[in-house]
Amino acid sequence: MVSGQATVQFDYTTVTPTEACIHCHKDNGEQSLKSRHSGTFATGPNAPQTVASCDACHGSGKAHADAEIKAEQNDVKDPAAKDLLFRFNSTPEKNSAPCQTCHNSMPSQLNSANSFHRQNQVSCIDCHAPHAAATKEFLLTKTQPDLCYSCHLQQRSQFSMPFHHRVNEGLIRCTDCHDQHGSGDLWQSDHLVRQVRTSDSGDTVCFKCHKDKQGPFVFPHCSVKLEGCATCHIPHGGANTHMLRYANVNLLCLTCHTAAHFGPITSPGNNGKPTGFAVMNGPAPNNAIYIQSCTICHTAIHGSNFSDIYFR
Numbered sequence: 030m031v032s033g034q035a036t037v038q039f040d041y042t043t044v045t046p047t048e049a050c051i052h053c054h055k056d057n058g059e060q061s062l063k064s065r066h067s068g069t070f071a072t073g074p075n076a077p078q079t080v081a082s083c084d085a086c087h088g089s090g091k092a093h094a095d096a097e098i099k100a101e102q103n104d105v106k107d108p109a110a111k112d113l114l115f116r117f118n119s120t121p122e123k124n125s126a127p128c129q130t131c132h133n134s135m136p137s138q139l140n141s142a143n144s145f146h147r148q149n150q151v152s153c154i155d156c157h158a159p160h161a162a163a164t165k166e167f168l169l170t171k172t173q174p175d176l177c178y179s180c181h182l183q184q185r186s187q188f189s190m191p192f193h194h195r196v197n198e199g200l201i202r203c204t205d206c207h208d209q210h211g212s213g214d215l216w217q218s219d220h221l222v223r224q225v226r227t228s229d230s231g232d233t234v235c236f237k238c239h240k241d242k243q244g245p246f247v248f249p250h251c252s253v254k255l256e257g258c259a260t261c262h263i264p265h266g267g268a269n270t271h272m273l274r275y276a277n278v279n280l281l282c283l284t285c286h287t288a289a290h291f292g293p294i295t296s297p298g299n300n301g302k303p304t305g306f307a308v309m310n311g312p313a314p315n316n317a318i319y320i321q322s323c324t325i326c327h328t329a330i331h332g333s334n335f336s337d338i339y340f341r
């Protein structure tokens with residue numbers, strides 16, 4: 030802060046509130062002027078008031094400035110003067126409230142009140158830094174994916190697995206698939222997809238990149254259409270090829286296609302009578318059929334236009 034004499038001589042009534050704040054808070058002011066908010070700051074003695082100013086987030090600064098000037102005249106600092114402004118040291122709901130006065134009407138913010146971040150007491154300033162941001166575009170405290178990894182440690186380890194989406198390599202970002210401010214969450218199989226985005230057609234976000242798996246198909250694979258890609262794949266990364274949930278493809282198929290689903294497998298050599306179930310490894314027992322891999326025959330596993338059992 031400047032000296033007491035300089036503070037008294039500065040007539041903040043001739044400038045905008047933002048310029049008055051910057052006169053003392055030079056470090057924060059210089060950083061703020063480099064941010065996206067700076068484009069809406071009012072500058073100059075005759076500039077009109079705008080929404081994006083220091084007062085818009087911290088409340089009116091007049092009482093704070095008067096208290097600081099009075100303290101400087103007595104050569105005594107007044108700690109209580111700081112409490113005359115909103116300092117963003119309250120609850121997550123209150124810390125986020127000033128941000129929502131402007132951003133709540135934006136399409137990307139409509140579900141923020143019900144987002145998992147808000148439900149877990151994450152406020153706007155936990156990820157965004159209006160004064161000293163690491164990125165100018167979204168005023169983030171860190172760049173992606175390091176910012177997300179600050180909390181999501183399990184996902185960080187998954188992105189380090191042998192088969193993974195290339196987030197660490199910088200080819201895609203977490204926010205390409207997830208809406209960090211909240212979305213309509215979907216149940217897929219036995220788990221909830223957290224704030225996942227959708228493709229242009231409203232389908233699962235995976236189809237934004239993997240369009241060849243989207244169809245539409247005459248014979249769609251029901252698990253893909255109804256439950257989503259995560260039924261078979263681990264979205265972030267895993268130890269198995271194609272990020273499959275099981276290393277053995279047959280075991281993966283049999284999580285849905287059990288005997289209760291299609292009945293025992295029959296053999297032409299036994300007059301069509303049930304002869305047992307498919308086995309995956311080792312010699313086939315009596316009256317059982319040996320199958321090397323389901324996908325050797327069912328090649329169009331995501332859907333087919335020619336075969337209702339996905340042969341092609």
